[in-house]
Structures are given as structure tokens and as C-alpha cells.
Amino acid sequence: MPLYRLAKAAEHAVNIEWMRGKLQAFRADPTCPGHILSRLEQEFKKAEEGLALLDVAASMPGLEDDADALSKDLDGFFQITAVHYVAGLERRTALETELRQVLINACARLSLNWIQDMLVRLSDFLAIYPLYRKGLDMPVFYGPPNLLESFLSLAGIYHELGHSVFLAKKIFLAQLAAEVKAYFDGEKSKLGPMTPELHARRLAEFDDAALYWDDLRLAELFCDLFASYVCGPANVISVMDLAMARELPPTELISDYPPNAVRVWACHHILSDVQKTQPLLEEAFADWQAYEGKFPVTPNYRTFCPPALVQKLAETTAEMIAAQLHAPRYVEILPSLDEARAVAAGISLEDLLNAGAVVLLQAPGEFNAWHKAARLLVA
């Protein structure tokens, strides 16, 4: 162990030197996002102090275990900082830089004021790294290189921003978890007369169902609903695409996420009646329902995802977003095809996504040309 301890300290020293060099290079680059750089410099200083402490502690009798813990912490710092931030600052393409500004503008429009800057990296699946060293101020947004071309996925941007929102206030998780508990406790209390064995089995089923709604699934459902709240019908169409693009039974109890049937239903449910009753959205939703109807309902789905619970979670989320945030609700209906064809520079990303959805659904033959013209109109 002493050999490994000293070897690891020597490796940390090389990493410190490497990161110092990178930060100096970023500081010399006037295009480098200033807030991100300042934060990285602050955290780097702490890592330098940690290494200095480690160097001394590693050779002190009695402190070996403490030194090892410090060493592991430094490892974690280097890996996260290098992978998400150093790599992101080093390889900024013109498109990533442009999209970064679009997303920063969207955050400002949605009053996500804690986000001060952002890195965009078009090198991975749609995702977000929302929290860095206790701060939600500089997330890294990931998307595939063809993100802008994958138009139906684009509303997923708001789902990812939803993760930052979800982490910003503990009440979101606490309240949704409380709703799940209250629902299944209520169901247990409503059980009528039955044999003790059946009663015990039913109670166990409700316990399993309550456990199914873990933090991760509640977070993912919250993010879907946040996206619907701020982006409206375009998000519903996007979630339908997410569900229909794969041949997965909509009621399948998949790992990590709620079933697709729940995600689509909930996202659609929190739209306004005016939005839901637009003929185009009604038609698209009927398409989804026809697709959903082709699959048998997965065993346990009705116990784990009862409509009354999903409705409660959807409505509670919408109420919490309204009460806790200043994010404007997207209340617009889908534009007419003519309006969608006429999108112009300065349009918000939310409006553009709704317009594009109309072109895709009503005039798919025009979409390629529309997309080329509309691709970077957003403000």
C-alpha cells in the first residue's frame, strides 16, 4: 500500500501540472467562457491545496488512511473536471458555440437564473451534466453531432434542462415522493374483505408499486413534464416519437424511466384544453393511441402505473413548477402551416420547434427545405 500511495501522489502531481497548463491556455484565449474558467480555477486551487496536504500526510505515521481518502477524492476531481469541462473547453466547434448561446438564451427566457453559463458538446447522446462541485451554474449539455437534424428529438433539450430544475429545489422530489406514498397508502386502506393471504399479497403489490417510483423515475417524469410545460405541443410530439421510434411495448416497465405510455400521457395531459383540442394535435395523439393499442398491456402496469396516480403526479408537477419557478408556461397552440412556413429570424426555440412539428406533420415533403432555412434562425 505505501508503494501505491506514493505512486498515486506522484500521478496526482502530474495531473495538477497538466490541468494548470490547460487553465493557463484557456485564460489566454479570449473566446473561453469566463465564468466557467473562473470556477474551474477556484476548484483547481482547492485540488492544489489537497495535493499539498496529501504530500505531507502520506508520510505521517497514523494518517495513512486519511491520506488514501484524500487521494481518492483528488482522483474524482480530475476525472470529472477533465472529462466534462477541460475536454469541453478544448474542443469547441462553431456549432457548439452557437448552440451554447441559444441554450443560454433559452435559460434566461425560462428564468433559470442560476445557470450562468453552459458548455455544449455535440459528441454524445442527449444528456446533461447539471451539477459541478455543488453548483448548478455551469452545466454541460450533450447531444449527438446531428442534434439539429434530429428535429423530433430537439424538445428533449428542455427535458435535460429539467434535470437542473429538479436539482434546484428539493421540494420537487419530496412532494412527488409524498404523492406516491399517499396514493398507495390510500389504496391499501381501501382494500375490502378478502382472505388474509390475498390481503397480504395485495399489500405487497402496493409496496412494490410504491418502490417502483424511485427517485430516478420521478426525476425523469418531472423532466418530461417540465419540457411539456415550457415547450407545449412540440414536446408531446417529441415524446411520442421517442416512444414510437423503438419497438418497445409502451406499457413495458423499463429500467430507470417510467413506461413510455406514462410519459406520453402525462406530457399530453398537462397541456391546456385549447392545445389538446387542436385538430392537428388530436390527430397526432390518435396516431399514438392507435400505436399504443397494438400492444398488450404489460403485467403489473396497471398496479404500478394507475391512471389516477399518473394524473396526480402530472398535475402536482405542473402546479409546483408554476408555484416554485418563474418559468413561463408555453400556452401557444400549434401555428397554422402558413405561419410555420413563414418563421423568421429572432424566433424562440420553443416557437421554432412547434412550427417545425407542424411542417413535419402537415407537409413532410417540405420539411427538408424548411429545415435548411430554419435551422439557425433561433434567438
Added chain:
Amino acid sequence: MSTLGFTSGKLDQEQTRLEELSRALLVLHAAQLGHGHDLKLTQEQVTEARRQLLQFVEQLADALLHPVPPSHEMAPVVQQILSSNAVPSDWSDDLAAVAAALRGNSPLSEAEIALLRKALGFIRQHVAESLSRTRPR
């Protein structure tokens, strides 16, 4: 779409908390062993380390007494204690002794330091599991 948003957020919360507590334990332990001067520790740092560790011990003791939801920051430690052969009331007694020592500015015994290190080790194990969900290797 991936679960990175949720898993990495939880991971950062756990990792930064673990770092603070590990650093606090190092500071207190070093000061007790008379290495404070070598590590250039100030009295303020030692007092702050004591405060952080006391807060952790009190939270853990409370979580052992009352059931905590899986989202609770102490849940990984409580789960490990409950799933081990240890008797939770033994842990509670030991934590009460550690808390009393921290409150009274008394030195912690090596056994008490080891107890804190074990509790932090449970968090570290959970962090490692979460990390493996966000990394290919």
C-alpha cells in the same frame, strides 16, 4: 436521452460531501496526533472540522433511529449498517459517544476515528457504485 442528469447530480452531491467530511476527519486526526504544525493547520480549521463531523454524526444517529427514504443523504450509510451483521443500537451507542466527544472538544479515540472512517467508507462505496453507472470503465 440518458440518466446522466439524475445520476451525475446525485453523484456530485455525495462526492463533494464525502470530500468535505474526509478532509475534516484528516484535519481532526492530524491535529490530535500532533501533526497540525506539519500540515499548517489553523485552530479555525480544526474547530470547523469538529463542527462538520459532529453534524454528520448527529444526522447519521438520527437516520438510524428513524426510517429514511432512499433519497435521504444518509440512506447509503444506513442501508449498509442494516445489511451488515452490526447491531444498529451498537452503532447508535458508539455514535453518541463520538458526538459527546466532539461536542466536549475531547479527543476521539482511534476506535472512534475508525468508526467515522467506516461510515464514510459506506458513502465512498456508494459513490463508486454510482460512478460505475456513468462511466464505461
